[in-house]
Amino acid sequence: MEKTIYQGKFTWLDVTQPHKIQLLDIASKFNLHAYTVQDCLEPDHLPKFEIDGLARFIIVRIYNPKELETPHSVQDLTSKLRTDITITIHRLPQPYFEEIEKKYLVPGHTMTPCDVATHIIWHAVNSYLAPAQYLDDEVDKIESAIFARHTRGKFEEKLYHLRRMISVNKKLLILTESVIDEVYRDTKSNPFIQDLKDLNLKLHSNYEHIHEDVSNLLNIYISISAHKTNEVMKVLTIFSVFFYAAHFYRGHLWDELQIHARITTQMGISGQSATHAGDYCGHLHLVQTQKVDVI
Structure with a gap:
């Protein structure tokens, strides 16, 4: 149209x-x-x-x-x-x-094609202001959620998504800055052209700052996640060592009692003593079974 x-x-x-x-x-x-x-x-x-x-x-x-x-x-x-x-x-x-x-x-305003272009480019650059504020707010929300102990969630995908948005917008502003420099290379500067350049520089600085915040926050989140994983592994290792020692001691004691019972029988101990030894071993076997069930 x-x-x-x-x-x-x-x-x-x-x-x-x-x-x-x-x-x-x-x-x-x-x-x-x-x-x-x-x-x-x-x-x-x-x-x-x-x-x-x-x-x-x-x-x-x-x-x-x-x-x-x-x-x-x-x-x-x-x-x-x-x-x-x-x-x-x-x-x-x-x-x-x-x-x-x-x-x-x-009427009353003297405009040229270059003036129109200046206003158009200013609005184009200014359109990146709202996304910058949105991205900054999102980074603050994620930062609060990461350091809140009651909050659980995975933020890698969200942080990578935000960093990509920031990177794209930042590159576009850099290229737009080159366009501005070329358009007004031979044009006498005026307050509105200077305002356009200042706006582009301000937004570029904002996106650079937000990009650094996201990168640092991503590194912190990865470090926290790795620390939590290490703590869980330490707890699992301690439990594993504890149950291994208990199992080893129980098995060793049972073997010693079995050997003792066989030796006493072979040496001609009375049937009553052997019976008591067998009852004692059976009692220990029951205790061992109960320990296994508890564990």
């Missing part, structure tokens, strides 16, 4: 969920390179900046706030800038386009 958001000193053309033929028509109409425009169809394309003749081609990634738990819930936003036209191409509607139009593209 094509929509003209602004028509004045320059034109802002917005294209939502285009197909390949539509993109080729746009490339032909505005004298753009077909291969460059087709990059818009790649769902996993990384942020980049390149110059195509008189046009500047920008790809940034926007985080979808409706799917905070999905590590790849980002969509690409492509902008082609010229002095006379700005073309934005994306898969999903972008509500903040209307905000930019109502706030800045009104």
Whole structure:
């Protein structure tokens, strides 16, 4: 779907969920390179900046706030800038386009295609703020659960999942920083451009800090789990040694009594004494059987 958001000193053309033929028509109409425009169809394309003749081609990634738990819930936003036209191409509607139009593209405001691109990139970078807060809260919850003695659970999968999300977002912010540097290399700095750079740096630092927290927490959790396993093995070893010693002593005593009974019989002890010895051995045999049952 094509929509003209602004028509004045320059034109802002917005294209939502285009197909390949539509993109080729746009490339032909505005004298753009077909291969460059087709990059818009790649769902996993990384942020980049390149110059195509008189046009500047920008790809940034926007985080979808409706799917905070999905590590790849980002969509690409492509902008082609010229002095006379700005073309934005994306898969999903972008509500903040209307905000930019109502706030800045009104009489009394002097806007250029570069200014529009600055606002678009700012909103793209700012979309990573909510995921950073969500990830930070999740790390705090898991940390509290790990150190709570009454809580039991396995957190390896959750921690690895969070670390993957953080790593992906951090890499996208690093690549976006390169795009920002290229876009404004020859542009005189202004407060809004500086605010954009500061925001990107702040979020990158936040993700770096959260990534370190997750890595440290994962190492601590693995250490605690290993310590608990070692304690259990120590207890099992102690019980095993105790029962082995008791069994060995009982068997050795029974053998000694059997030998003693045979020796006394062979030496001609009276039948009464032998009977007493046999009763005594039988009594010990009963005790041994009872011990086995108890154990």
